[in-house]
Amino acid sequence: MAPDSPVVEDDALSAARTRAAALGCPAITPGVGAALRFLATVLRARAVVEIGTGTGVSGLYLLRGMVADGVLTSIDVAPELQAEAKRALRSAGVAPGRTRLIMGRALDVLPRLTDGGYDLLFVDSAQADKADYATYHDEAVRLLRPGGVLAFADGTGLSELVRAVNADDRLVALALPDGLLAAAKV
Numbered sequence: 001m002a003p004d005s006p007v008v009e010d011d012a013l014s015a016a017r018t019r020a021a022a023l024g025c026p027a028i029t030p031g032v033g034a035a036l037r038f039l040a041t042v043l044r045a046r047a048v049v050e051i052g053t054g055t056g057v058s059g060l061y062l063l064r065g066m067v068a069d070g071v072l073t074s075i076d077v078a079p080e081l082q083a084e085a086k087r088a089l090r091s092a093g094v095a096p097g098r099t100r101l102i103m104g105r106a107l108d109v110l111p112r113l114t115d116g117g118y119d120l121l122f123v124d125s126a127q128a129d130k131a132d133y134a135t136y137h138d139e140a141v142r143l144l145r146p147g148g149v150l151a152f153a154d155g156t157g158l159s160e161l162v163r164a165v166n167a168d169d170r171l172v173a174l175a176l177p178d179g180l181l182a183a184a185k186v
């Protein structure tokens with residue numbers, strides 16, 4: 001794909017995106033998907049955490065960048081959306097062992113995950129409030145390995161979050177297209 005070409009989505013992604021629209025759960029844009037896949041590829045990501053499974057659009061992009069036996073841990077409070085995501089992942093041919101779908105609030109689940117055990121943490125829980133973002137930020141620094149990346153969908157629109165990430169000398173931040181805010185752990 002040339003850098004200025006639109007991202008063309010295959011049948012599995014299109015179906016997951018259609019379900020997302022029908023269920024009122026906005027999926028990431030194709031541009032954010034391409035950026036996530038790129039990040040997972042350069043990181044050679046083996047272990048990724050996602051907050052906000054939705055119908056599986058972002059999960060499919062992440063898995064397509066991760067190493068072949070990498071595992072995506074994806075958290076969502078909505079069981080009906082995770083069931084949709086499970087269907088989307090299976091219909092895309094993703095082996096069951098490559099995903100760990102956890103139902104629950106991210107604030108309850110993240111503390112159970114291993115320190116330094118993850119290459120990438122992607123936050124896409126649209127309803128999060130400011131306190132949630134502050135906790136995700138802190139938890140990400142704990143969970144990521146050095147060189148690992150924290151990415152927030154719609155993060156560049158949240159001035160308080162941008163300020164906090166920029167002020168954190170444990171992170172190196174970068175604004176990416178379509179509002180994606182990324183930060184690498186030093």
Ligand SMILES: C[S@@+](CC[C@H](N)C(=O)[O-])C[C@H]1O[C@@H](n2cnc3c(N)ncnc32)[C@H](O)[C@@H]1O
Pocket residue numbers: 020025026027028051052053054055056057058059075076077078081104105106107124125126127128
């Ligand atoms: C914007 S949608 C995610 C879309 C998905 N990333 C995609 O691209 O297909 C936001 C999701 O976050 C979930 N969510 C909201 N608050 C949450 C929380 N505190 N913990 C975990 N998931 C949450 C919602 O149920 C919803 O499925």
